[in-house]
Amino acid sequence: MARAYESPIPPPDPEPVLNAIPAVNGKHHDHDDQELFRAVATGYAPCTCEDDDETPATGPVDLERIRRAVREILIAVGEDPDREGLLETPARVARMYAEVFAGLHADPRTHLQKTFTQQHDEMVLVKDIEFASCCEHHLVPFLGKAHIAYLPAGKVVGLSKLARVVDGVAKRPQVQERMTEEIAEMIMTELQPRGVGVIVEATHMCMTIRGVKKPGTITVTSAMRGLFKTNPMTRSELMALVYGAK
């Protein structure tokens, strides 16, 4: 039987008898578990600076903060975060999130800024670009493939750069619809082609392991710009190349 574990963070005290430790240099700083234990042991409340605010991350990932949060989740679901198998889990999950959300700290547009001039006015299509992203509603993965086509207007980009754009956009808390639009928009803005067509197919773990529990469901989204939007012939050429002629 799993034992219920108490969080080291004391519940709000109804009698405010503890003396507050002032914020260090009047500045905001992170509280570690040690500080909280010390606070409990000495009868001093943890410092008054508001560490639990909703400040969005602006810089590199705060691994220590994720670690504490994951430990809290384990306690909250009734687990024992101090049992052997879970000891390293919070820190491991923190490193994983840093990797999975690395796209928050990079601008995928930079991959499209090195272009070269090429008189190729037919469609360029990169098919089956595999990606792994994380659904922002449930923080579980969605996995799939992106197909990207564009009709150059004198400017082309290295083919691998299109795959890098997909990766950069995928490595953020995402929804598939927005991801599809973002890729199309970036290519449209940076390459100024005559048209862009982006098709994304993915399976969502949040539909597999929870909720409706429908494994095998594939969600397809597309974003068409320029000639891919206005010219049915161009669009059906793309569909034929991606899915095979019908």
Ligand SMILES: [Zn+2]
């Ligand atoms: Zn979801």
